[in-house]
Amino acid sequence: MxxxxxxxxxxxxIPLLGLPSGSAHPRINPRAxxxxxxxxxxxxxxxTPRQLSNSKPPSQLSEALHPRRAFATTPSRPxxxxxxxxxxxxxxxxxxxxxxxxRSKPHHFVLIGLGISxxxxxxxxVVEMTGRxxxxxxxxxxxLKMGMQSYREVLAQSQGxxxxxxxxxxxxxxRVLQRLIPQAPIEGADWRVHVILDDENANAxxxxxxxxxxxxxxxxxxxxEDGLAAVLGHEIAHVVARHPAERMSNSFLTLGTVxxxxxxxxxxxxxxxxxxxxxxxxxxxxxxxxxxxxxxxMMMAKACFNPEGAVKLWHRMQQQEKxxxxxxxxxxxxxxxxxxxxxxxxxxxxxxxxxNGCMPSFKKAYQxxxxxxx
Ligand SMILES: [Zn+2]
Numbered sequence: 044m045x046x047x048x049x050x051x052x053x054x055x056x057i058p059l060l061g062l063p064s065g066s067a068h069p070r071i072n073p074r075a076x077x078x079x080x081x082x083x084x085x086x087x088x089x090x091t092p093r094q095l096s097n098s099k100p101p102s103q104l105s106e107a108l109h110p111r112r113a114f115a116t117t118p119s120r121p122x123x124x125x126x127x128x129x130x131x132x133x134x135x136x137x138x139x140x141x142x143x144x145x146r147s148k149p150h151h152f153v154l155i156g157l158g159i160s161x162x163x164x165x166x167x168x169v170v171e172m173t174g175r176x177x178x179x180x181x182x183x184x185x186x187l188k189m190g191m192q193s194y195r196e197v198l199a200q201s202q203g204x205x206x207x208x209x210x211x212x213x214x215x216x217x218r219v220l221q222r223l224i225p226q227a228p229i230e231g232a233d234w235r236v237h238v239i240l241d242d243e244n245a246n247a248x249x250x251x252x253x254x255x256x257x258x259x260x261x262x263x264x265x266x267x268e269d270g271l272a273a274v275l276g277h278e279i280a281h282v283v284a285r286h287p288a289e290r291m292s293n294s295f296l297t298l299g300t301v302x303x304x305x306x307x308x309x310x311x312x313x314x315x316x317x318x319x320x321x322x323x324x325x326x327x328x329x330x331x332x333x334x335x336x337x338x339x340x341m342m343m344a345k346a347c348f349n350p351e352g353a354v355k356l357w358h359r360m361q362q363q364e365k366x367x368x369x370x371x372x373x374x375x376x377x378x379x380x381x382x383x384x385x386x387x388x389x390x391x392x393x394x395x396x397x398x399n400g401c402m403p404s405f406k407k408a409y410q411x412x413x414x415x416x417x
Contacts, residue, residue, distance in 0.1 A: 166292070170284050172338050175330070180295060181288035187231055190251030190287075197256060198237070206238040206259075213238045216257050219271050219348075226342040227279045229253060245369030249278040251287050261371060264359050269343075269352025276339030276348075277375070284338060286331045332375060336385055340392045347401035350392035357381045 166180040198205075206213045213236070220236050232253035245260040255275065265271040281287070336353075344350045361382070364372050 170334065172284065172341075173334050175334065177289055178292050178296065179285065179289050180292045183230065183285075183288075186251045186285065186288045186291075189291075190254065193250050194252065194254040197250075197254075201237070201239045201256075204240045206240055210238070212259065212262070215268070216255075216271065219268050219275060220255055222346040222348070223272060223275055223279055223342055226345045227283050229283060245363070246371045247274050247278055248374075249275070249282050251282055251285075253282070255279075258370075261369065264363055264369065265356065266359070267352070269349045270356040270359070272343040272346065272348035273339065273353035273356040274371070276343040276346075276353075277335045278339075280335040280338035280342060281331065283342075284331070284334055286335065289331070290328075329376070332381075333384060336381060337388055340385060340388055341395060344392040344395040344401075345399055347396065347399060350389055350396055353392075354382055354385050354389065357385060 162180075163178060167176055167178050169176050208214070208217070216238050217236050220234065224234050229252075234253040234255070236255040236257065239256060239258050241258045242260045244258040245264055247255075247257045247261050249255045255278070257271075257275075261274065262271070265274055340350055340353050343353065360369065360372065363369055
């Protein structure tokens with residue numbers, strides 16, 4: 044092999060140090076071998092691929108072409124101008140997290156991954172009314188407590204604008220709610236409705252625990268009790284399906300991930316706070332909206348409200364959205380074709396409506412007021 048290499052080098056007419064040109068059995072001077080190999084490298088780079096394939100380079104030649112050899116023989120540079128934040132005056136010692144990270148082994152990450160997966164699987168549950176599987180780590184008790192806290196805050200903010208219980212509008216809203224409540228199985232709920240006089244605010248929401256708020260601004264869009272039942276049914280469905288707890292659980296997952304990333308990669312704390320704000324201002328997800336539409340529609344049909352009223356309501360809501368977007372739509376986005384989806388469920392809802400004996404004459408007995416005339 045060595046002979047082949049030197050023969051190839053001579054054929055290339057490259058002068059070699061320490062290699063007698065006329066020698067039949069050339070000897071390579073060990074001290075000059077490094078330079079010889081460099082020259083051999085130059086020779087190889089000038090050959091065509093065909094020439095290279097015909098001439099099999101010896102193992103030494105292969106090594107010479109390998110980058111590792113060049114780096115291995117290069118004297119190491121002094122470590123100057125290298126950034127090491129642990130040596131900065133602000134942080135004399137590495138943090139415990141960076142110490143843990145530097146000492147971690149691949150199997151540690153596997154164990155952490157298995158642990159997180161276990162926690163995730165342990166906290167997954169099925170939404171009873173739709174069969175959807177989701178992550179939820181917030182207990183029902185915690186959800187009720189937070190609902191009660193929000194209830195006190197909204198009451199304080201709405202002081203002086205809440206219609207009395209004997210007001211005709213408050214009575215009508217309460218009447219619709221009372222028909223929907225039997226269809227909303229929420230353990231520990233204490234149902235109560237408050238109508239807030241605010242014609243500029245087209246909004247309504249239900250808190251975990253059963254506290255309902257309706258702003259008078261949404262009543263013209265509802266038009267009649269079927270329309271109001273569609274709005275309240277949708278809102279109650281969010282609570283029945285425990286969407287607030289699900290959103291909170293997803294926030295925990297996101298925040299936990301952001302927290303870990305911040306620690307591991309030393310990302311500025313501003314990123315975390317920015318994401319926290321973003322999480323709280325996010326609207327319901329498309330999945331939750333579709334689920335609330337579905338559950339709400341079936342609930343209103345069981346309560347003998349005409350399910351077609353839901354299609355009409357969402358049509359009016361979308362029309363309104365084009366001119367003056369209702370506040371309600373900011374947290375209930377129509378990111379999918381809502382009307383079309385509801386029409387797809389209408390047959391099932393009408394079957395429920397008929398099976399419950401909700402004949403027109405029976406329905407009229409409930410509907411004492413068909414329009415508010417706002
Ligand atoms: Zn919604």
